Amino acid sequence: MTNPQHIGGIRGFFARLGGIDRRWIFLAMGLSIAIPILLKLRFPEYPGPMAKATFDAVEKVPEGSTVLLSFDYDPASAAELQPMASALVHHCASRKLKIVFMALWPLGKQQADRTIDTVLKPFHPEYREGIDYAQLGFQAGNEGVIKVMATNLPKQYPNDADGKAIGDIPLLKDTKDLGAFKLVASISAGYPGAKEWVQYGNGAMPDAFEVVSGSTGVQVGQLLPYYPKQMEGLLVAVKGAAEYEMLVEAKYPAADPEVIGQGRVRMGPQLVAHLLMIALIVLGNIAMIAGRPRGGAR
Amino acid sequence: MNESMTNGNDEKPATRRRSSFLWFSLALLGISLCVLRVAVASQDGAAASAEAARTLWQSIGIWVAAFMTLGIFSFLYKDNPFYKVCESVLIGVSAAYWMVSAFWSTLVPQLFAKLSPTLVKSYAMPSLTPSETPGLDFALALVPLALGGMLLWRLAPKGQWISVWPIAMVIGVTAGLRLISAVESDFLAQISATMRPLIALETTTDAAGVATRSFDFWGTVGGFVGVIGVLSVLSYFLFSIEHKGVVGKSARLGIWFLMITFGGAFGLTVMGRITLLAQRFEFLFKDWLGIG
Numbered sequence: 001m002t003n004p005q006h007i008g009g010i011r012g013f014f015a016r017l018g019g020i021d022r023r024w025i026f027l028a029m030g031l032s033i034a035i036p037i038l039l040k041l042r043f044p045e046y047p048g049p050m051a052k053a054t055f056d057a058v059e060k061v062p063e064g065s066t067v068l069l070s071f072d073y074d075p076a077s078a079a080e081l082q083p084m085a086s087a088l089v090h091h092c093a094s095r096k097l098k099i100v101f102m103a104l105w106p107l108g109k110q111q112a113d114r115t116i117d118t119v120l121k122p123f124h125p126e127y128r129e130g131i132d133y134a135q136l137g138f139q140a141g142n143e144g145v146i147k148v149m150a151t152n153l154p155k156q157y158p159n160d161a162d163g164k165a166i167g168d169i170p171l172l173k174d175t176k177d178l179g180a181f182k183l184v185a186s187i188s189a190g191y192p193g194a195k196e197w198v199q200y201g202n203g204a205m206p207d208a209f210e211v212v213s214g215s216t217g218v219q220v221g222q223l224l225p226y227y228p229k230q231m232e233g234l235l236v237a238v239k240g241a242a243e244y245e246m247l248v249e250a251k252y253p254a255a256d257p258e259v260i261g262q263g264r265v266r267m268g269p270q271l272v273a274h275l276l277m278i279a280l281i282v283l284g285n286i287a288m289i290a291g292r293p294r295g296g297a298r
Numbered sequence: 299m300n301e302s303m304t305n306g307n308d309e310k311p312a313t314r315r316r317s318s319f320l321w322f323s324l325a326l327l328g329i330s331l332c333v334l335r336v337a338v339a340s341q342d343g344a345a346a347s348a349e350a351a352r353t354l355w356q357s358i359g360i361w362v363a364a365f366m367t368l369g370i371f372s373f374l375y376k377d378n379p380f381y382k383v384c385e386s387v388l389i390g391v392s393a394a395y396w397m398v399s400a401f402w403s404t405l406v407p408q409l410f411a412k413l414s415p416t417l418v419k420s421y422a423m424p425s426l427t428p429s430e431t432p433g434l435d436f437a438l439a440l441v442p443l444a445l446g447g448m449l450l451w452r453l454a455p456k457g458q459w460i461s462v463w464p465i466a467m468v469i470g471v472t473a474g475l476r477l478i479s480a481v482e483s484d485f486l487a488q489i490s491a492t493m494r495p496l497i498a499l500e501t502t503t504d505a506a507g508v509a510t511r512s513f514d515f516w517g518t519v520g521g522f523v524g525v526i527g528v529l530s531v532l533s534y535f536l537f538s539i540e541h542k543g544v545v546g547k548s549a550r551l552g553i554w555f556l557m558i559t560f561g562g563a564f565g566l567t568v569m570g571r572i573t574l575l576a577q578r579f580e581f582l583f584k585d586w587l588g589i590g
Contacts, residue, residue, distance in 0.1 A: 026374045079577030106399045140403040163425025199479040217566035229491040238573045269576040
C-alpha cells in the first residue's frame with residue numbers, strides 16, 4: 001500500500017481520508033442523530049405489506065374477543081419495541097378487544113405495566129381491570145410456559161400478577177388454554193419470544209389463533225421465514241413500528257399523538273444517520289481505491 | 299519493572315497534554331450541560347412543570363441515568379475511569395437483578411412452595427394457591443432439589459463428575475422438547491411455505507362482490523427468486539459434491555444470496571443500534587435537559 005502522505009492532489013486527499021481518526025465519525029454520527037431530534041424532523045411513512053398484514057390481523061378479530069399480548073422484551077430493547085407495543089395496545093383497545101397481558105421476560109411485566117399506564121388508562125379509561133384487561137405478569141420457564149398454557153393455562157398462571165386467583169377474574173375465569181384467544185401478539189427481543197410462540201403456541205394449536213409479532217431488527221432475520229404462513233403479521237424494527245403507527249393513527253387517532261408516534265419520531269434520525277453511513281461507506285471505498293499504488297498489484 | 303510502570307514513566311508530555319485537554323473538555327461539557335439544564339428548567343414553562351411533577355427520587359433517578367449514559371458515551375473518545383465505573387455498576391446491578399429475579403420467580407414458586415407450602419404462603423407468597431395434591435408435589439419437587447444439589451457439586455473439591463448427570467438431563471429434556479416443534483415448525487411447515495405457485499395470481503373483489511383473478515407480476519418475481527434462492531443456497535451446502543460445473547455455478551449464486559441476506563441482516567442491526575442511540579438522546583434532551 002502506498003503511503004497516503006506521498007500522494008498529491010484529490011487522490012491524496014481521499015487516500016488520507018482512510019486514516020481519519022474514527023472519533024470524527026462518532027461525532028458525525030452523534031450529530032446526525034441529535035440534530036434531527038432537536039429539529040423534530042419527521043418524514044412520511046408508507047406502510048409496507050407486513051405492517052398492513054399486522055394491522056389487518058387485529059382488524060379481523062371480532063369485537064369483544066380476547067387477545068393475548070406477550071411482552072417478551074426488557075428496557076434494553078424498548079427503544080425499538082415500545083412504540084409498537086403502545087400502538088398495538090391502542091389498536092386493540094380501540095377495537096374493543098379484551099386484552100390479556102403477560103411476559104416471558106422478567107422485565108416484560110414492567111414494560112406491560114408502563115404501557116397500561118401510558119396508553120390504556122389515559123386513552124381508554126373505560127377499560128376496567130379484570131373485566132376488559134388482565135395482567136398475568138411474568139412466569140419463568142421460557143418455552144415451557146407456552147407449552148403448558150397450550151394445554152392448561154390456569155396451571156401455568158393460577159394467579160394474575162397481583163396474586164388474585166384466576167378463577168376470581170371475570171375475564172379469565174372460563175379460560176382453559178390458549179384456544180381462548182383469537183390473536184397472540186408477541187413483542188419480542190429474542191429468546192424466548194416470537195419464535196417460541198410460533199413453535200410451541202401456533203405449532204400446538206395451528207387453527208385456534210393467529211400469531212403476529214413485533215421484532216427488533218437484530219432478531220427479525222430469524223422470524224421472516226415464518227411470515228406469512230405461520231405468522232400472520234410481522235413488524236420489523238422501528239420502521240415497522242412507524243408504519244404500523246401510521247395505519248393505527250389514520251383509523252383510530254389517539255388523544256396524544258406523541259405517545260402513539262414514538263416510532264415516527266425515531267425515523268427522522270434514522271434517515272439522516274443512514275445517509276451518513278452510506279456516504280461513509282462510499283468515501284471509505286474511494287479512500288481504499290485512492291490509496292492503492294497506480295498500476296500495482298491489487 | 300513492569301510494562302505499565304514503564305509506560306507511565308515514559309508518557310510523553312504531548313500525550314499528557316492531550317489527556318488533560320480531554321478531561322478539561324469533558325468537565326466543561328458536563329458543567330455546560332448542567333447550566334443548560336438549570337436554565338431551561340427555569341425559563342421553559344413546560345419543562346418547569348414537568349420538573350415540578352416529579353418526585354425527588356424520580357429526579358435523582360433521571361440525573362443518575364443521565365450521568366451513566368454520558369459515562370458510557372465517554373468511551374467513544376477514550377477508555378477512562380468514568381466509563382469503567384458506569385460499566386461496573388451496570389454489570390453489578392444486572393447480575394444482582396437476575397439473581398433476585400431467578401430466586402423469586404423460579405426457586406420460591408417452583409421449588410420451595412412445593413416443599414413447604416405453608417411456610418412459603420406465610421412468609422413469601424401470601425397469594426399462593428393451595429395445591430390439590432400436596433403430597434405428589436412434594437415428592438416431585440425432591441427431583442429438581444436433588445438435581446440442583448448435584449449440579450452444585452461442581453464446586454466441591456472432589457466428585458465433580460456428579461454434576462454431569464443433571465447437565466445430561468437438562469440437555470436430554472431440552473433436545474426432546476425442541477425436536478418435535480423444530481420438525482413441525484422449522485422443517486415441515488417451512489418446506490410447505492416454500493412450495494408456492496410460481497405464477498402468482500391476485501384476487502380482487504369489486505363493489506358488486508364479484509371476484510376476479512389477475513396476473514401478479516411482483517408476486518411471480520418473488521416466487522421465482524424464492525425458488526432459485528432456496529435451490530442455489532442448498533447447493534452451496536452440498537459439501538459431498540465438488541463445486542464444479544452446474545453445481546459450482548449454482549453454489550456461486552447461492553453465495554450471492556447469502557451475502558445479500560447477511561447485508562440485509564447487518565442493515566437491520568444498524569437500524570436497531572441507531573434507534574437505541576436516538577432513544578438515549580431523546581432521554582438526555584427531553585427528560586434530563588428539558589429541551590426538544
